[in-house]
Amino acid sequence: MKFLRLSTIAALALTMASGAVLFSTAQKVQQAESRVARLKSSVSQEEQTIRVLRAEWDYLNRPDRLEALVKNNLELVPASPESVRDDSSHLPSVRMPVIPARKPGFAGTNSIPAVYTAPEPASSMPSEPAAPVVESAPALQRPVAPLSPKDDFPRNDFQSLMNDLAPAGGEGTP
Amino acid sequence: MSFTNRFKKLRLRIDGSKRSALDTAHSRVVLISAGFIFLYVIVAGRVMDLTLIQGELPRMAGVAIERAAEPEAQKAIMRADIVDRNGVLLATSLETASLHADPALVKDPVRAAELLTKAVPGLVYGEVLEKLQKKTRFIWLKRNLTPEEQQKILELGEPGLQFQTEYTRIYPQGELSAHMVGYTDVDGHGLAGVERSFNDLLVQGGKPLALTLDIRLQHILRRETRQAINDFTARGGAGIIMDVETGEILAATSLPDFDPQNPSSASKEEMFNNITLGVYEPGSTMKIFSTAAFLDTRNPGLGMTFDTSKPLKVGRHTIHDYHPENRPLTIPEVFMHSSNIGSALMGQMVGTEGLKSFYKDMGFFDPVAIEISEKGRPLVPNPWREITTLTASFGHGISVSPLHIVAASSSIVRGGTVVKPTLILDQARAEKTKKAANGTEISIVSPQTAHRMRQLMRLVVTDGTARKADVPGYNVGGKTGTAEKIVNGRYDHKKKISSFLGFFPMEKPRYAVFIMVDEPHPNKSSYGYATGGWVAAPAVGNVIGAMAPLLGMKPHTLAEEDDLSFSLKPYLHDPKKEGGHLATVTTE
Numbered sequence: 086m087k088f089l090r091l092s093t094i095a096a097l098a099l100t101m102a103s104g105a106v107l108f109s110t111a112q113k114v115q116q117a118e119s120r121v122a123r124l125k126s127s128v129s130q131e132e133q134t135i136r137v138l139r140a141e142w143d144y145l146n147r148p149d150r151l152e153a154l155v156k157n158n159l160e161l162v163p164a165s166p167e168s169v170r171d172d173s174s175h176l177p178s179v180r181m182p183v184i185p186a187r188k189p190g191f192a193g194t195n196s197i198p199a200v201y202t203a204p205e206p207a208s209s210m211p212s213e214p215a216a217p218v219v220e221s222a223p224a225l226q227r228p229v230a231p232l233s234p235k236d237d238f239p240r241n242d243f244q245s246l247m248n249d250l251a252p253a254g255g256e257g258t259p
Numbered sequence: 260m261s262f263t264n265r266f267k268k269l270r271l272r273i274d275g276s277k278r279s280a281l282d283t284a285h286s287r288v289v290l291i292s293a294g295f296i297f298l299y300v301i302v303a304g305r306v307m308d309l310t311l312i313q314g315e316l317p318r319m320a321g322v323a324i325e326r327a328a329e330p331e332a333q334k335a336i337m338r339a340d341i342v343d344r345n346g347v348l349l350a351t352s353l354e355t356a357s358l359h360a361d362p363a364l365v366k367d368p369v370r371a372a373e374l375l376t377k378a379v380p381g382l383v384y385g386e387v388l389e390k391l392q393k394k395t396r397f398i399w400l401k402r403n404l405t406p407e408e409q410q411k412i413l414e415l416g417e418p419g420l421q422f423q424t425e426y427t428r429i430y431p432q433g434e435l436s437a438h439m440v441g442y443t444d445v446d447g448h449g450l451a452g453v454e455r456s457f458n459d460l461l462v463q464g465g466k467p468l469a470l471t472l473d474i475r476l477q478h479i480l481r482r483e484t485r486q487a488i489n490d491f492t493a494r495g496g497a498g499i500i501m502d503v504e505t506g507e508i509l510a511a512t513s514l515p516d517f518d519p520q521n522p523s524s525a526s527k528e529e530m531f532n533n534i535t536l537g538v539y540e541p542g543s544t545m546k547i548f549s550t551a552a553f554l555d556t557r558n559p560g561l562g563m564t565f566d567t568s569k570p571l572k573v574g575r576h577t578i579h580d581y582h583p584e585n586r587p588l589t590i591p592e593v594f595m596h597s598s599n600i601g602s603a604l605m606g607q608m609v610g611t612e613g614l615k616s617f618y619k620d621m622g623f624f625d626p627v628a629i630e631i632s633e634k635g636r637p638l639v640p641n642p643w644r645e646i647t648t649l650t651a652s653f654g655h656g657i658s659v660s661p662l663h664i665v666a667a668s669s670s671i672v673r674g675g676t677v678v679k680p681t682l683i684l685d686q687a688r689a690e691k692t693k694k695a696a697n698g699t700e701i702s703i704v705s706p707q708t709a710h711r712m713r714q715l716m717r718l719v720v721t722d723g724t725a726r727k728a729d730v731p732g733y734n735v736g737g738k739t740g741t742a743e744k745i746v747n748g749r750y751d752h753k754k755k756i757s758s759f760l761g762f763f764p765m766e767k768p769r770y771a772v773f774i775m776v777d778e779p780h781p782n783k784s785s786y787g788y789a790t791g792g793w794v795a796a797p798a799v800g801n802v803i804g805a806m807a808p809l810l811g812m813k814p815h816t817l818a819e820e821d822d823l824s825f826s827l828k829p830y831l832h833d834p835k836k837e838g839g840h841l842a843t844v845t846t847e
Contacts, residue, residue, distance in 0.1 A: 108304065112312065144347040144431035148478035164808035166732050221336050 275564075321517040326713045337426055338447050339460070339704045340467035341440055343474045344684055348431050349440045350454065356409045356422040358400040360391060368392050372394075375420075377412035379404070391419075402445055403427045409687075418764040436477055438532045439470065439508075439631065439682060442519035450522070451530075453682060456632045469684040471507035476500050479805045481512040484654035484774050487798040488514055491779030491789055497533035497661050499773040500806070503762065506678040507687045508629075509770070511662075513537075533775070535626075536633040538658040542596045542742030543791070544760050545654030547712065550594055553605040555708040561590050561830050565601040573646050576651075578603050581741075581790075589830040594715045595723035597739065599653040606652025614648050620703050621667040623659050630682045635660050654742060655750075661758070665773045668738075668760060672716065672768045674734075675709040676700035717765045718824040722831065728761050728796035730804045732814020736768075736823070737761035737799070739791030744778070754778050759795035763803055764815065765823050770806070774798045 153159050293572060341350040358379075365371050369393035376384045379401060390398045404412070412420055428443045441452020449458035457468060484498040500510040513533040517525030531537065553559070564587035571578040580598050593601030606614050618624065626634035638658035640647045650656035666680045677700065681687045694700060704712075716736035720729050724739045737760050744754040758775035762768040774795045785793040807814070819825060 094375055112308070115313070136351060140348060140351050140353060140429050140431050146347075147432055147435070148475055149435075149482070152478075163805055166730055166804055166808060166814050167734075169808045169811075169813055 280298045300377050303753045310778045332711040336462070336464040338428065338443075338462055339464050341453060341461070342467045342469050343436075343472045343477075344469060345473065346469070347464045347474045349436055349470065349472070349474070349689070349777075351429050351431070353429050354424055355403040355427045357402040357425045358404055359413060359421055359423060360398050360400055361396050361419050361421065361530075362391050362393050362398060363396055363419075365391050365417065371415075371417050371419065374415050374417070375400070375412070378415065381410050394424035409573075421622075427431045430519045432474060433520070434479060434518050435474065436472055436512075437516045437519045438513045438534060438633075439472060439511050440519065442522045451633065452631050456630055464765075470682050471502075471509060471687055472511070472682070473509045475809060476640045476806050477510040479802055479809075480510040480774075481514070481516075483798045483801045483805075484512055484514055484776075486801075487774065487776050487779070487794055489711060491782060491785070491794050493775060493779040493794075494777045495528065495533060496774065497537070497609075498775070498802075499534060499661060499771070500802070501665050501680060501771045501773075503673045503678065503768045503771050505687050505691060506666070506669070506680045507684070508680055508682050532631075532633045533661065533777070535629055535631065535662050538635040538637055538660050539756050539775070540655050540658050540742045540745075541661075541664050541758065542654040542737050542756065543599075543602075544668070544740035545651065545657070545663050545759060546594060546597065546602045547671065547716070547738050547760075548618065548621055549602050549609070549614065550590070550715065551671050551704050551708055551712050552614055554590075554711050556609055556613055556617075556703040559590065561827065562709075564589055565593055565598070565604045567593070567598050567600040568821035571603055571649070573649055574630050576650075580647060582709060584832075586832070588832075591715060591718055591827040591830045592740075592832060595718050595831075597724055599716065602653040603649040606648050609648075609652075611643065611645060611648045612652065615643060618651070618657070621663075622668070623657065623663055623667070627660055627662045627666060627680070627728050629662060629680050637663065654740060660774060661775050664760060665771050669762075669768075669771050671704055671709055671712050672736075672762050672771075674706050675704040675710070676702050709784070713762075713765055713768065714823045714827055716762065717822065718827050721822065721824045724790070724792040725759055725761070725796040727792065728800040728803075730763070730800055730807070732816050733763045733803055733807050733812070734765045734815065734817065734822070735761050735763045735800065735803055736765035737796075739796055740789040755789055757789060757791040757794040759791045759799045759804065761796075761799040763807070764812075765817075769812075770803075772799045772802050772806075774802070
């Protein structure tokens with residue numbers, strides 16, 4: 086029967102196959118497109134978030150706020166003209182920071198000098214290279230995370246700025 | 260019975276000539292059936308695709324199925340940010356939601372209004388209800404909701420309430436630089452400051468606009484100016500820090516100031532820009548210009564004396580000194596004691612035409628050239644009479660803005676070439692490269708005069724009216740000014756404007772610092788004075804003491820004989836020689 090010739094069957098099979106391929110390609114494209122759209126919208130959302138965070142960062146870093154924070158919590162004072170030195174001869178000679186050997190004897194003092202000044206000639210500093218002592222050393226102190234300051238400042242400062250946006254409810258930035 | 264069997268039966272019955280026609284029909288039927296089967300398969304596949312592959316699978320995989328409808332198309336252009344010279348945000352745009360409603364879709368306006376007013380604090384029940392009962396399809400309920408409010412409204416589930424994304428202008432620094440940056444209205448049109456003058460550029464979005472301001476210096480200047488205002492219970496004030504070399508305005512503050520986030524609640528006085536819009540009789544700071552004009556045009560010896568022993572009478576006017584020395588004064592003494600009579604005599608010798616054209620070159624006849632639109636036109640007497648020449652020499656009878664004074668005197672001390680103040684960083688850089696390329700600068704006084712003026716201004720701080728402005732190591736120089744305000748057409752000696760204009764370091768001036776205080780009242784610590792030397796000079800000293808280390812400038816302590824003012828000392832009256840009495844407190 087000429088209807089079921091081999092070429093016909095082959096053509097039909099080819100059509101089916103290419104149809105299937107086309108279908109799956111179309112599917113892939115659609116999925117990729119929807120992924121692109123999702124990514125784009127999430128990128129623009131991230132961008133918005135970054136903008137908000139940047140604004141919040143600069144809001145929280147207002148000079149007057151920082152000044153008040155430093156005044157209340159730290160012992161730092163603004164640099165005065167007297168604290169600017171032209172020559173470095175007054176400064177003690179400073180070496181690169183040395184990580185102190187963790188000898189048991191040293192471990193007694195809790196403070197670790199971040200920078201140590203050059204030892205004087207008559208120093209009783211042990212000149213031998215610090216031998217790594219493992220067994221007798223006390224358990225290494227974990228670096229202590231700086232204590233987070235008590236949250237005196239309301240974290241939602243920025244939120245309240247946003248709330249103040251409406252001309253009706255505003256009484257100036259806090 | 261199967262499909263083919265039926266056809267077989269057909270073949271049995273019909274035969275002969277009709278057979279081929281029947282065959283054709285038969286195969287056509289098969290083809291058409293196959294076609295339809297194929298179509299139905301496609302439809303079934305598509306249904307599966309829509310329901311299962313696109314619908315269920317992603318949901319099972321937990322992927323959000325919200326399909327952002329063309330994010331590029333809806334992404335509106337955001338108004339560009341404004342930043343300071345270090346990139347700190349001064350103004351930025353953030354996305355917020357605004358609430359509007361379609362009253363036709365609101366089934367129960369009373370209930371909706373009740374819920375809405377509960378969810379959003381700013382709304383009033385009656386107003387909302389009235390709006391929701393209107394016969395329109397669109398009403399605004401509230402602009403710029405906070406994310407929290409938006410969430411609450413979404414939870415109401417009222418289909419008639421809809422949101423529109425809008426952009427709000429946020430000023431993270433608050434009032435700190437309010438007058439320079441300006442503010443916008445609710446639709447994002449700039450109404451003042453840079454927001455207004457650069458509105459066309461800002462609405463295009465894109466790169467942030469960088470100003471020359473430095474927010475740290477701005478804070479220092481504002482803090483000290485405010486301190487001076489509080490200490491002397493004054494009405495207001497202004498302060499400027501300018502880079503003398505480039506004309507960049509590093510800080511400019513006008514007090515009282517306002518919150519640009521909320522300009523509608525600011526008073527008129529708070530909104531007023533004292534730096535560029537306000538014009539004032541500057542008082543003795545004007546002597547910088549009359550003295551420079553005198554030195555430049557007449558080239559006198561510094562030992563030249565002016566008789567200030569008695570008030571100067573011109574027509575029906577009399578010119579007094581605040582603290583008369585009652586003796587002939589040399590040029591450095593006139594400047595240092597801020598003698599009105601001496602300066603008036605200098606102005607007279609320069610001549611009306613000479614002084615007028617010099618002031619014109621200084622830009623005192625036109626609004627100051629700066630990139631914001633709030634600029635005051637100086638008040639210049641018209642016609643300019645003979646007496647005007649005398650009074651204008653010591654800063655009365657002519658009103659200019661504080662920025663005029665700062666810009667013009669910067670031009671003198673930097674070496675006698677014009678410097679243009681600017682607020683825009685790119686502008687300043689372009690100007691710099693242009694100047695470097697051409698090597699041409701407009702000269703207004705000779706370098707010799709510029710040097711003389713630097714010496715004189717240093718003398719004011721070492722020996723004169725502004726000793727409180729000195730910061731050891733930074734060699735401050737400057738000039739105090741105290742002007743009486745005109746109340747009902749008369750000078751009121753109780754209402755003053757006290758100012759000080761300082762430069763440092765005086766060997767090669769780099770920064771100009773100006774502070775002006777409006778109507779200061781004497782307090783105990785100032786021994787009853789409210790003059791520029793007591794009010795503004797210490798504040799400028801504080802600013803310099805704070806800003807110089809911040810900018811990493813190293814102090815240079817000079818020996819006394821290396822100081823700029825040293826060579827002027829021989830021209831000063833020595834009380835020991837004549838057994839006379841040198842006033843210890845000299846004010847203008």
